[in-house]
Amino acid sequence: MLTKRFLHYVSYDTQSDDTSLTIPSTKKQLELSKVLVEELHNLGVSNAFLDEYGVVYARIEALNASEDAPTIGLNAHVDTALELSGANVKPRIIKNYDGKTITLNKELDIYMDPSDFPELNEVIGDDLIVTDGTTLLGGDDKAGIAIIMSAVEKVLQNKEKLTAHVALSFTPDEEIGRGVENFNLDHFKATYAYTVDGGNIAYANYENFNAASANVCIHGKAIHPGTAKDKMINASTVAMEFHSLLDPNAVPEKTSNYEGFNHLTSMEGGVEQATLNYIIRNHNEIYLQEQKDSFHHAAQIINKKFGERLVKVEIEDSYKNMAALIKEDRRCLDRLEKAYELLNLPLSYIPIRGGTDGAGLSYQGVLTPNLGTGGYYAHGKYEFVSINQMQTMVEIIYTLLTL
Ligand SMILES: [Zn+2]
Structure with a gap:
């Protein structure tokens, strides 16, 4: 289901446009956003809606949670990067990756040799989704959306286990730095949140430039x-x-x-x-x-x-490092570390050499570190995702919401 979801999302071209003055910057992003609202409705989250700025919001109440239970926010972005087209993506699944050179496109002579792409060594044995070398994949950040959706589905099947309320948001225009410009915290009443927009899931980020x-x-x-x-x-x-x-x-x-x-x-x-x-x-x-x-x-x-x-x-x-704020209130990291511990998974933190929508949200009042998706080499034709890591991230988020 997770893979099917992901393949469905990447079939939509959702590239944003930094020269556009409209909100969101491109209309085509809304096509996917509408699909996400409908999917949430079908899953039983009837309060999901798309606001006038192209942001999807939804909320799941924990029925048996304690009175002081936090609301945990989850966010991913629908748009794809400007560097390369995300239209007509032709994803291909590689089962049980053997660690050898990957042929993305024989005709166009496009290959991925592990000596040039050393991170391929992190995913040996995994099932991967790669491009045909003519577009980006869109795993940044549709892997994040698919992970959140699958975690939501699992949560709804075990609703009595929820120990936190859940606030969801899917934002447009992250790639052009406008992701949370029109974000409405009244629709997203989270105690703290996580963007699901990173790389290898063994790493999380709470420091940015x-x-x-x-x-x-x-x-x-x-x-x-x-x-x-x-x-x-x-x-x-x-x-x-x-x-x-x-x-x-x-x-x-x-x-x-x-x-x-x-x-x-x-x-x-x-x-x-x-x-x-x-x-x-x-x-x-x-x-x-x-x-x-x-x-x-x-x-x-x-x-x-x-x-x-x-x-x-x-x-x-322009933007500021959210670490200064998160060091004052580590609840979001404490809970994350507990979830990794319960699942017996390694977790370390690495600084982001850039900005994130989470940094913007943190300075708006909702501390928001970033989690991995299992996506690699974003913004270009060499982008791929590890299905195994995506699946594990679904478990991590489910644990985060039920621990
Ligand atoms: Zn991203």
Whole structure:
């Protein structure tokens, strides 16, 4: 049933669109959202509904729960990433994966060799679902939706065992960072929650980046190059000088784990004017501030050298690390650890090198760490899921709701 569900969901093209101004960003996401509401109704969750912002909400009351029983929220997103199309996905099941090179598409010469994709070694013996190499799979995050739905189905068959109320939500536009922009906490009265949107289920995440962006604007002096001596200030040259003053090792391609970075995402320049755009990331707020300071410091050095204000730095904060909040109230992690323990499964935490909808929810008041789905190599044609891990995550969530 879990696999059937998943294959059904990935048959819908639900790609979001960061250039769209509508809510949700694409209408096609609503097609799947409507299917999810209907499925919940058929399962017996008659209060499931789709709101005007394209978010699905539903609630299951625990009948025998104690008075102080928490409401546990579960969330997954319906949209798929921008990098590659999620239309006409042709999933293929590989039974009992043998650890060898996977042929995704012989005609197009697309293979997955474990030496290039080492995480394949984590799923030897599992049943996998892969793509045909022409689209992404959509396991991010339809694996999460299928897991939640199957856990809900199991819970409803054992409703008397529920020890927590359950709040469900399926959100659009996570991939374009708008997943919880229009989230309604009145419809989702959770004590704490979990996004089901990660990778290997042996890992959960409650730490994400603190994030800011920098816009660096440089005003030069354009003069005819024939008569420019001692007069011209070439904005593009100054831009390169500015960049060279930043830490050359604090870049995405040279950092991992808890190391932060300043990532030059775009540049544009002529002689008169040049612009550099960066995203700035660090799990640690103090280090993030130091990185921000290094931008102002570089501007000062250049402005001092030229004796005028050529460089202007504007920095804007975006999202924040939810770890700061979760460390104050560990109930969501305590319960998760208990569930893994009861099932005798290993659990460790790894920091997310990005943001999550859970971080947004945490700062809106519902602490929301992230759980794995058994999905790998998301956002591209090499994406696959482990059916075994998905099944285990259904058990973990069922245990979480009934322990
Ligand atoms: Zn995702």
